[in-house]
Amino acid sequence: MPISIRPLHPVFAGEVSDIDCRKPLSPEEIDAVEAGMNEYAVLIFRDQNLTDEEQIAFTRHFGELENYNTPGHVRKREDQRLGPGIADFSNLDKHGNIMSDEDRVWFFKLGDRLWHSDSSFRPVPAKYSLLSARVLPSWGANTEFADMRAAYDALDNRTKAEIEDLVCEHSLIYSREAIGFTDLTAGEIAAFRPVRQRLVRTHPATGRKSLFLSSHAGAIVGWTIPEGRIFLRDLTEHATAPAFVYSHSWRLHDLVMWDNRATMHRARRFDRTEVRDVRRTTLAGETGTIEQAA
Numbered sequence: 001m002p003i004s005i006r007p008l009h010p011v012f013a014g015e016v017s018d019i020d021c022r023k024p025l026s027p028e029e030i031d032a033v034e035a036g037m038n039e040y041a042v043l044i045f046r047d048q049n050l051t052d053e054e055q056i057a058f059t060r061h062f063g064e065l066e067n068y069n070t071p072g073h074v075r076k077r078e079d080q081r082l083g084p085g086i087a088d089f090s091n092l093d094k095h096g097n098i099m100s101d102e103d104r105v106w107f108f109k110l111g112d113r114l115w116h117s118d119s120s121f122r123p124v125p126a127k128y129s130l131l132s133a134r135v136l137p138s139w140g141a142n143t144e145f146a147d148m149r150a151a152y153d154a155l156d157n158r159t160k161a162e163i164e165d166l167v168c169e170h171s172l173i174y175s176r177e178a179i180g181f182t183d184l185t186a187g188e189i190a191a192f193r194p195v196r197q198r199l200v201r202t203h204p205a206t207g208r209k210s211l212f213l214s215s216h217a218g219a220i221v222g223w224t225i226p227e228g229r230i231f232l233r234d235l236t237e238h239a240t241a242p243a244f245v246y247s248h249s250w251r252l253h254d255l256v257m258w259d260n261r262a263t264m265h266r267a268r269r270f271d272r273t274e275v276r277d278v279r280r281t282t283l284a285g286e287t288g289t290i291e292q293a294a
């Protein structure tokens with residue numbers, strides 16, 4: 001049975017039906033999902049009660065898992081609740097208790113409430129991220145997505161020409177600094193050394209241009225810091241206007257897949273005394289944005 005996709009927003013995001021993410025996909029289904037991602041950039045799969053192994057297997061239909069041993073890892077392996085290949089985006093510690101509001105891991109998580117693209121602080125940023133809802137709080141906790149292709153298209157020609165060849169520096173240091181979390185260890189500062197990314201990127205499959213913005217971006221190469229920061233803030237404000245934003249209200253066992261090369265996203269507030277257990281698999285990108293085809 002072919003999959004069908006129902007649009008959820010005027011410019012992007014769709015809900016997929018007629019697919020069971022627990023089962024191996026046929027080549028036709030893989031192609032249909034990829035084509036859906038190229039068009040919608042965010043796809044919602046409802047009622048997918050997945051184990052970690054099933055989520056990893058579904059993810060691997062679309063590429064190679066991002067290597068979580070690269071710098072950027074905040075929690076040491078022995079402090080993690082989940083096995084390899086899947087990242088813990090819950091508010092739980094390794095014993096399954098709600099983490100303290102003074103836990104450094106919680107401070108890092110709060111930074112995810114700023115608009116960002118996953119792994120933009122890595123030399124080769126992520127392709128798709130897949131987030132699975134295992135336990136949800138009673139209130140809040142939406143995830144918002146913004147379409148960076150539509151945001152790029154809507155820029156005036158002067159701005160498009162000005163930004164065409166700009167390069168930004170991305171680091172977890174910048175996004176955590178933005179929420180006042182500056183108490184990083186020497187090891188973290190070394191691991192979070194800024195990487196360079198083009199501000200305008202071209203999607204490898206569709207050829208569409210998009211704004212590669214992220215709260216991890218803290219400088220524009222060749223610009224002063226204040227001039228770069230205020231311009232990035234202006235562009236982010238433009239790119240996250242309601243016309244470009246889909247807000248996902250989670251249901252239990254939703255699986256949401258997004259293309260980090262075409263969208264930004266942010267987590268929204270919830271009652272931190274309630275459990276939110278969401279788990280993410282991430283696909284590695286193919287090249288850095290500096291090396292992308294012109």
Ligand SMILES: [Fe+2]
Pocket residue numbers: 112116117118265
């Ligand atoms: Fe994220």
